[in-house]
Amino acid sequence: MISRRIVLLMFGTAIAGAALAIRGARSYAQQAATHDVPAAQNGGTVVMLCDGKTSIEVKNLKPGQMMSRARAQAVSDELMDQWRRAHPGERWEVAQASQTGGEHLYAAGSAKQPPAAAPSLAVQQGDTYASFQPRDYKVWKAETDKFVADGKRVFHDAKALGSTIGISCDMCHPDAANTHPETYPKYQVQLQRVALLRDMIDWCIENPIKGKALDANDPKLRALEAYIYAQRKGVALDYGKH
Amino acid sequence: MAARHKSVETRYMEDRDKVLRGMRRLDRRTFMKVLAASAGAVMAKGLMPPHTFQLVNVAEAALDKSASATGAPGTPPFTFAYISDTHMYVRTLNQRFVKGAVKAVEDVNALDPQPDFVLFGGDLAQLGRPEELEQGKGVLSMLKAPVKMMVGEHDWFYDMGEKWQELFGPPNYSFDWKGVHVIVLMSVYEKDFWTARKLTPAERMQIVAGLDNPIQSRFEVGEKQRAWLKNDLAKVPATTPLLVFSHSPLYKYYRNWNFWTEDAEQVQALLTPYRNVTVIHGHTHQMLFNQIGNISFYGMLSTAWPWPYAPQGLPPLTVQMNRADPYDQLDGLGDGQVNVGKEGLADMMYNLWDRNPVTVRAQYLRSHGKVYRPPAPQFASY
Numbered sequence: 001m002i003s004r005r006i007v008l009l010m011f012g013t014a015i016a017g018a019a020l021a022i023r024g025a026r027s028y029a030q031q032a033a034t035h036d037v038p039a040a041q042n043g044g045t046v047v048m049l050c051d052g053k054t055s056i057e058v059k060n061l062k063p064g065q066m067m068s069r070a071r072a073q074a075v076s077d078e079l080m081d082q083w084r085r086a087h088p089g090e091r092w093e094v095a096q097a098s099q100t101g102g103e104h105l106y107a108a109g110s111a112k113q114p115p116a117a118a119p120s121l122a123v124q125q126g127d128t129y130a131s132f133q134p135r136d137y138k139v140w141k142a143e144t145d146k147f148v149a150d151g152k153r154v155f156h157d158a159k160a161l162g163s164t165i166g167i168s169c170d171m172c173h174p175d176a177a178n179t180h181p182e183t184y185p186k187y188q189v190q191l192q193r194v195a196l197l198r199d200m201i202d203w204c205i206e207n208p209i210k211g212k213a214l215d216a217n218d219p220k221l222r223a224l225e226a227y228i229y230a231q232r233k234g235v236a237l238d239y240g241k242h
Numbered sequence: 243m244a245a246r247h248k249s250v251e252t253r254y255m256e257d258r259d260k261v262l263r264g265m266r267r268l269d270r271r272t273f274m275k276v277l278a279a280s281a282g283a284v285m286a287k288g289l290m291p292p293h294t295f296q297l298v299n300v301a302e303a304a305l306d307k308s309a310s311a312t313g314a315p316g317t318p319p320f321t322f323a324y325i326s327d328t329h330m331y332v333r334t335l336n337q338r339f340v341k342g343a344v345k346a347v348e349d350v351n352a353l354d355p356q357p358d359f360v361l362f363g364g365d366l367a368q369l370g371r372p373e374e375l376e377q378g379k380g381v382l383s384m385l386k387a388p389v390k391m392m393v394g395e396h397d398w399f400y401d402m403g404e405k406w407q408e409l410f411g412p413p414n415y416s417f418d419w420k421g422v423h424v425i426v427l428m429s430v431y432e433k434d435f436w437t438a439r440k441l442t443p444a445e446r447m448q449i450v451a452g453l454d455n456p457i458q459s460r461f462e463v464g465e466k467q468r469a470w471l472k473n474d475l476a477k478v479p480a481t482t483p484l485l486v487f488s489h490s491p492l493y494k495y496y497r498n499w500n501f502w503t504e505d506a507e508q509v510q511a512l513l514t515p516y517r518n519v520t521v522i523h524g525h526t527h528q529m530l531f532n533q534i535g536n537i538s539f540y541g542m543l544s545t546a547w548p549w550p551y552a553p554q555g556l557p558p559l560t561v562q563m564n565r566a567d568p569y570d571q572l573d574g575l576g577d578g579q580v581n582v583g584k585e586g587l588a589d590m591m592y593n594l595w596d597r598n599p600v601t602v603r604a605q606y607l608r609s610h611g612k613v614y615r616p617p618a619p620q621f622a623s624y
Binding site: 177 | 252335
């Protein structure tokens with residue numbers, strides 16, 4: 001039962017990680033610039049699977065136009081179905097890992113990656129973590145960096161922070177200096193209670209910045225937290241430190 | 243429980259309140275006397291406990307025997323005050339920074355006797371807008387003593403100094419004062435990063451205003467101004483004390499935040515032949531001091547916000563000021579006075595608001611920390 005769920009999860013990850021090369025859609029085309037996508041025949045947009053071979057034309061989609069999430073999901077499902085029909089009995093992850101073509105998708109401009117090594121007998125195989133490929137790590141890093149970059153933007157932007165007096169975080173905390181995220185939770189004597197980093201971010205937004213405190217789930221607060229932590233990579237956690 | 247386990251902050255605040263309550267009814271002169279007397283008492287008892295309210299002796303030229311004993315004739319001691327880095331937006335957007343600047347003006351106006359002049363250390367405005375600079379001029383015009391202006395990058399990069407120069411004149415100049423040769427530099431020129439990027443003046447200013455924005459160039463005095471400085475110094479004998487003002491530190495502290503002057507070494511080389519040189523700079527918004535050869539450096543406080551100490555490059559002679567309390571808008575800010583002794587040696591008084599003042603003596607720097615070490619911080623930057 002458990003193994004079946006894991007297989008399903010892996011499949012989901014493969015779908016999510018499968019970058020689609022879309023002719024005309026700039027952001028995707030920049031990341032996956034190495035595939036030669038055939039020209040559209042019926043005035044739509046050609047979408048290609050990251051194997052560099054399987055493609056379909058999406059009707060009534062102009063170059064640069066965004067698809068709805070549901071439609072994009074349908075297109076990727078259809079592409080995967082097409083790939084499965086062409087590769088009966090094969091598994092997508094295995095097929096991509098044994099090719100040299102799969103990995104360079106997220107390494108535009110870098111040296112060509114060597115083909116993934118054949119599974120070694122010296123390390124454990126077959127479980128969730130063993131089946132992740134370098135490309136997965138690149139996807140995760142790209143997503144994390146994007147999140148941190150968004151936090152950096154908000155941190156430096158008085159308007160995005162909702163400041164009514166033109167003050168942003170970086171004015172007192174260049175490169176998030178003196179925010180010491182590693183010291184939370186700690187008793188904050190001025191608040192008379194134990195505070196988390198996000199409590200202090202919100203305090204700063206309400207007081208020196210003169211904006212409205214953000215909800216704990218607000219994407220801006222989450223991104224700010226991400227940026228602040230990212231500036232302290234490698235610093236030992238030391239909760240409660242003053 | 244509560245009485246036995248008071249936090250450091252609570253104990254500090256209680257001690258501090260007790261002292262301040264006692265001070266409330268005293269005039270300034272008596273205050274200074276009490277301050278000096280109690281500091282003396284504390285020292286005599288050998289009590290300098292780092293965990294209670296510390297009294298720090300305030301600079302008094304008469305106390306500094308070391309400077310006066312070797313004084314050269316014809317250079318009487320004098321005092322000037324400083325206000326720096328006010329970073330004022332127009333008051334309709336932001337009252338806070340205007341209030342800080344006004345508070346500093348009131349501090350300086352309350353000095354008795356009045357200082358010979360007031361040095362403004364640059365960054366009068368926040369985003370270099372003409373209306374910010376005009377408002378700033380209005381605030382500084384309330385000062386009773388004459389004002390000597392210096393420019394900062396926040397004043398310059400919207401219109402490349404056009405409005406500032408219209409209001410205040412050339413950004414670099416020199417004059418002689420009671421035997422000391424005084425030089426004001428414009429140390430925040432930057433190499434052109436905006437033309438190729440097709441940036442608007444507002445975008446250019448915003449980038450320069452971001453301390454940690456890596457797009458901008460490093461500050462520099464520049465070749466042309468260095469030639470001017472060389473020429474200016476050509477007629478000044480090496481025995482004349484020099485007092486140099488620059489917005490950025492005239493040495494290399496931390497490049498990423500432009501706590502830095504790219505051609506610092508070349509400027510220092512021009513100052514090296516002089517026996518006593520003091521450089522006083524703004525920009526860094528913190529207690530900061532350094533000694534390189536014959537040159538003593540002091541950073542000025544801001545009236546707008548304090549900067550943390552940079553993660554590297556801090557001059558070893560600098561004694562950090564305690565971390566600022568974010569809950570106190572005035573903490574870590576202030577203004578100050580500089581007492582110039584007979585040989586042109588300058589003692590720097592940091593008049594920290596809501597804290598005790600700290601004096602850093604020329605002898606501390608000249609002796610490379612052997613004497614007059616300022617009190618250590620309890621909470622240094624992380």
